[in-house]
Amino acid sequence: MSGAVEKSPPVLIRNARHWRTGERIDLALYGGRIVERAPAHARVVEAGGAVLSPGLVDVHVHLREPGHTAKETIASGTRAAAAGGFTAVCAMPNTEPVVDSAAWVEWVAARAREAGHCRVYPIAALTQGQRGEQLAPLVALRRAGAVAFSDDGRPVMSAAVMRRALEYQRHADAPIICHEEDLTLRGDGHMNEGFTATRLGLAGIPAAAESVMVWRDLELVELTGGRVHFAHLSCAASFEALRRARERGLPVTAETCPHYWTLTDEAVGDYDTHAKMNPPLRSEADRAAVLAAIREGLVDCFATDHAPHTHEEKQRPFDQAPFGIVGLETAFALTVSHLVRPGHLSLARALELWTEAPRRVFGLPEVRLEPGFPADLALLDPEREWTVDPARFHSQGRNTPFAGWRLTGLPLATFCAGRLTHADPGFAGAREVAEAQLAENPR
Numbered sequence: 001m002s003g004a005v006e007k008s009p010p011v012l013i014r015n016a017r018h019w020r021t022g023e024r025i026d027l028a029l030y031g032g033r034i035v036e037r038a039p040a041h042a043r044v045v046e047a048g049g050a051v052l053s054p055g056l057v058d059v060h061v062h063l064r065e066p067g068h069t070a071k072e073t074i075a076s077g078t079r080a081a082a083a084g085g086f087t088a089v090c091a092m093p094n095t096e097p098v099v100d101s102a103a104w105v106e107w108v109a110a111r112a113r114e115a116g117h118c119r120v121y122p123i124a125a126l127t128q129g130q131r132g133e134q135l136a137p138l139v140a141l142r143r144a145g146a147v148a149f150s151d152d153g154r155p156v157m158s159a160a161v162m163r164r165a166l167e168y169q170r171h172a173d174a175p176i177i178c179h180e181e182d183l184t185l186r187g188d189g190h191m192n193e194g195f196t197a198t199r200l201g202l203a204g205i206p207a208a209a210e211s212v213m214v215w216r217d218l219e220l221v222e223l224t225g226g227r228v229h230f231a232h233l234s235c236a237a238s239f240e241a242l243r244r245a246r247e248r249g250l251p252v253t254a255e256t257c258p259h260y261w262t263l264t265d266e267a268v269g270d271y272d273t274h275a276k277m278n279p280p281l282r283s284e285a286d287r288a289a290v291l292a293a294i295r296e297g298l299v300d301c302f303a304t305d306h307a308p309h310t311h312e313e314k315q316r317p318f319d320q321a322p323f324g325i326v327g328l329e330t331a332f333a334l335t336v337s338h339l340v341r342p343g344h345l346s347l348a349r350a351l352e353l354w355t356e357a358p359r360r361v362f363g364l365p366e367v368r369l370e371p372g373f374p375a376d377l378a379l380l381d382p383e384r385e386w387t388v389d390p391a392r393f394h395s396q397g398r399n400t401p402f403a404g405w406r407l408t409g410l411p412l413a414t415f416c417a418g419r420l421t422h423a424d425p426g427f428a429g430a431r432e433v434a435e436a437q438l439a440e441n442p443r
Contacts, residue, residue: 308397
């Protein structure tokens, strides 16, 4: 995004539909922000009644850089984010080396400014090397730009370490993101414990491996007054714990992901590694509990847990393949297709959980469709049908269980700091802006 504000031409988005009110609006972008009126030489985007919203925000993304650039890079991951309608992502620290020092937090931010297609907010490790033993320098990491702390991919198994982290975290003023998993219960499991795992002869991971750690950390939150955000909750028992925490007034928030409201462990089928993730896909009862928690308002925001891997890694036998799927480029469509269209949420509420809500949870800059706010916007068509083709992803990862699915809901154009960072090839409305940007600032 280097130089994006200075070199992006002024833009007028015309005949869009406001994401919350449904009102037809025109919106002018100039100098990286929304302005009262467009200059006379502004390029016009003909929205044709498409929905205009603040850019989507994904608070749980694995960009893999530094260290694992065969899986993903900051450039490719943020390009995928822009294609999904995202203008900001929070990057997890389980890279190589781990982002557990101020220098590495600053490196990620600098690399994103140089190579990124959206804003990148680094998340720093909670413990040194993500080993769960000695706390990382949280205050220094926060000052360097970290928006949260997490050992995501690994749980903090020691309750004593987590207690100290929660006490220390209050001075750093940023949440701890908890990957909740009791490794003694997980054992050598590779998918959800249940009928499908038994049929396939695979070791299972019980839902209790997640929920007992949720309960533990709620007790520690009450003890310390610290603040946690529960990552990728997947099962009924975890949401029951969260419900009790809300009744007790504890400072906790939580996210869930599209695959948990869309799929069950039956998606593993006959050893499909593209349906292997952690936490694993759960039972139909758990999927129903995810939907109920979303409707009830227990879920504070959505996230993708975008976790790209190479084709060769996912071609290994199921018990040797890595956990994880990509999600940035299917998130909006899975939200529309499996939450909005079935009537679980209105489109406005669903978009709130991808836009305003994650910004509130993580203290990110506010975006409204009003003059003076950052021009970080998504133009969305909630009626457009398309078929998921991983070969067309901008992410280097192709590991999705949704290949071949027919979905509804397509990001047409994405603007970050007023710059067009994505335009769907079939959307003619942004062609003039894309051509102007290419001519003025070829990449």
